[in-house]
Amino acid sequence: MTARPGLVTVESVALRTQLGCDLCAANGFDLCQAMSLLAPETVIRVVPARRVIYREHELYDEVPFICDGWAACAIRLSNGSRQILSILLPGDMVSAALLFDARADYLVEAITDVHYRTFKRADVKASLFKHPDLFEKFSKAFIEEKIRADQLVVDLGRRTAEERIARLILNLEDRLSRRGMANQTTKEIDFPLRQHHIADATGLTPVHVSKVLSEFRRSGLVKISDRSLAILEPARFRRIALARR
Amino acid sequence: MTARPGLVTVESVALRTQLGCDLCAANGFDLCQAMSLLAPETVIRVVPARRVIYREHELYDEVPFICDGWAACAIRLSNGSRQILSILLPGDMVSAALLFDARADYLVEAITDVHYRTFKRADVKASLFKHPDLFEKFSKAFIEEKIRADQLVVDLGRRTAEERIARLILNLEDRLSRRGMANQTTKEIDFPLRQHHIADATGLTPVHVSKVLSEFRRSGLVKISDRSLAILEPARFRRIALARR
DNA sequence: CGGTGTCTTGAATACCATCAAGTCTTGTGG
DNA sequence: CCACAAGACTTGATGGTATTCAAGACACCG
Numbered sequence: 001m002t003a004r005p006g007l008v009t010v011e012s013v014a015l016r017t018q019l020g021c022d023l024c025a026a027n028g029f030d031l032c033q034a035m036s037l038l039a040p041e042t043v044i045r046v047v048p049a050r051r052v053i054y055r056e057h058e059l060y061d062e063v064p065f066i067c068d069g070w071a072a073c074a075i076r077l078s079n080g081s082r083q084i085l086s087i088l089l090p091g092d093m094v095s096a097a098l099l100f101d102a103r104a105d106y107l108v109e110a111i112t113d114v115h116y117r118t119f120k121r122a123d124v125k126a127s128l129f130k131h132p133d134l135f136e137k138f139s140k141a142f143i144e145e146k147i148r149a150d151q152l153v154v155d156l157g158r159r160t161a162e163e164r165i166a167r168l169i170l171n172l173e174d175r176l177s178r179r180g181m182a183n184q185t186t187k188e189i190d191f192p193l194r195q196h197h198i199a200d201a202t203g204l205t206p207v208h209v210s211k212v213l214s215e216f217r218r219s220g221l222v223k224i225s226d227r228s229l230a231i232l233e234p235a236r237f238r239r240i241a242l243a244r245r
Numbered sequence: 246m247t248a249r250p251g252l253v254t255v256e257s258v259a260l261r262t263q264l265g266c267d268l269c270a271a272n273g274f275d276l277c278q279a280m281s282l283l284a285p286e287t288v289i290r291v292v293p294a295r296r297v298i299y300r301e302h303e304l305y306d307e308v309p310f311i312c313d314g315w316a317a318c319a320i321r322l323s324n325g326s327r328q329i330l331s332i333l334l335p336g337d338m339v340s341a342a343l344l345f346d347a348r349a350d351y352l353v354e355a356i357t358d359v360h361y362r363t364f365k366r367a368d369v370k371a372s373l374f375k376h377p378d379l380f381e382k383f384s385k386a387f388i389e390e391k392i393r394a395d396q397l398v399v400d401l402g403r404r405t406a407e408e409r410i411a412r413l414i415l416n417l418e419d420r421l422s423r424r425g426m427a428n429q430t431t432k433e434i435d436f437p438l439r440q441h442h443i444a445d446a447t448g449l450t451p452v453h454v455s456k457v458l459s460e461f462r463r464s465g466l467v468k469i470s471d472r473s474l475a476i477l478e479p480a481r482f483r484r485i486a487l488a489r490r
Numbered sequence: 491c492g493g494t495g496t497c498t499t500g501a502a503t504a505c506c507a508t509c510a511a512g513t514c515t516t517g518t519g520g
Numbered sequence: 521c522c523a524c525a526a527g528a529c530t531t532g533a534t535g536g537t538a539t540t541c542a543a544g545a546c547a548c549c550g
């Protein structure tokens with residue numbers, strides 16, 4: 001998910017055709033790979049950080065998948081505040097809900113430079129019936145999405161700021177590891193999130209996120225620098241996140 | 246969803262066989278009705294209020310549907326606090342996640358006396374492939390579930406206590422109306438929720454729920470008495486719930 | 491070099507939790 | 521049927537967590 005400047009053109013959206021998923025940062029993660037086998041030739045769109053990929057209240061007949069980079073799927077309120085529903089990593093489908101509901105009120109925004117591709121809603125649905133194994137993969141992805149949403153509800157409803165932030169970080173670390181995107185030895189991960197992303201994902205304010213993270217650093221739990229993160233004391237950190245399982 | 250004492254036996258779980266859904270309080274709501282056509286003969290279980298229907302960490306090969314009464318689907322933390330993920334009304338499937346994941350950590354508890362039936366996981370999955378229209382209904386139900394979960398995330402992350410409670414009430418009123426379970430003229434609805442249910446559903450404490458509801462009553466917004474509820478000033482009430490859309 | 495975005499820190503405040511006491515209702519067993 | 525226990529709700533006092541407001545440091549970019 002490091003920037004690949006060569007592909008980011010002056011255009012807000014650059015188009016690029018290629019076979020397969022040579023660039024896939026997620027090492028052929030599950031669902032996206034399975035879909036790619038059925039539709040190997042697609043355009044891959046490239047957008048710079050902070051740009052909107054998917055705007056609420058607009059109609060799309062496509063579902064985006066993240067090939068490279070980080071993005072955020074959020075809901076925006078009329079007063080400007082936002083709640084991030086999920087941080088999207090390479091290999092992630094934006095949301096299974098988009099497959100069946102063309103008018104979901106999601107706002108998807110690139111966090112880093114993002115490469116993404118799309119599959120046509122109708123194509124995906126047709127494939128589901130023809131390929132039971134794809135159906136299985138798809139169901140699993142959807143269930144996982146739902147379970148994570150439910151966990152987020154518990155986090156926001158019943159956990160403190162410290163717990164929420166620690167859990168977010170551990171969650172990301174876990175998801176990156178499963179993609180082979182965490183440094184196996186140093187346990188260091190790319191961490192392009194701004195503090196306001198963390199705030200929007202945890203239902204807090206950027207100011208308070210700053211204070212909690214400072215406290216984490218001061219007590220030697222984590223190291224955050226230069227858009228990368230390392231958990232220095234995994235055991236103690238996990239204890240914060242899982243204090244109340 | 247009023248109690249039907251005749252069916253509640255001394256047993257904690259009474260069994261009763263019947264054809265179709267004569268008792269269905271949801272007037273043949275959507276998904277459950279569709280399933281019933283495929284499997285008309287089932288047992289209907291009856292449990293008294295406050296009893297557990299589905300316990301976390303246990304394995305089931307069945308998915309429960311609510312025929313009559315109210316239930317709550319929650320996640321419980323080790324310190325005893327709970328977060329209710331959804332209030333289940335007649336016609337509701339407990340959670341589509343149970344269809345694909347036998348080990349979801351949900352705790353389902355009866356709020357009123359509850360009649361429910363179950364369908365075997367394998368049967369449902371098989372039917373999905375054979376009957377595309379059922380697949381459609383099912384997908385819709387799942388998507389709705391997800392969208393409501395996402396909305397709940399926004400509520401807990403970005404809304405005040407007043408907004409959360411008002412939205413919960415309006416949500417329930419809406420869902421009951423669509424089932425023909427709200428009094429068309431008086432706009433009154435059965436409202437068996439205890440304040441601790443509201444607290445667990447909104448991420449608040451029972452004490453604070455009491456204070457907010459008292460304020461709602463004092464300002465003439467709602468009337469709550471005898472386990473039923475009426476929104477006295479819908480316009481003003483909606484303004485609280487939708488202040489920030 | 492101004493502008494914008496990011497982060498930090500401190501002070502004041504708001505919102506909601508916690509604690510506690512008391513009322514009232516509901517259910518239960520003697 | 522009564523006595524007692526448990527659950528449900530209310531209200532006030534107090535406290536803690538997180539927000540809001542504000543100001544300043546720093547980096548990056550055009």
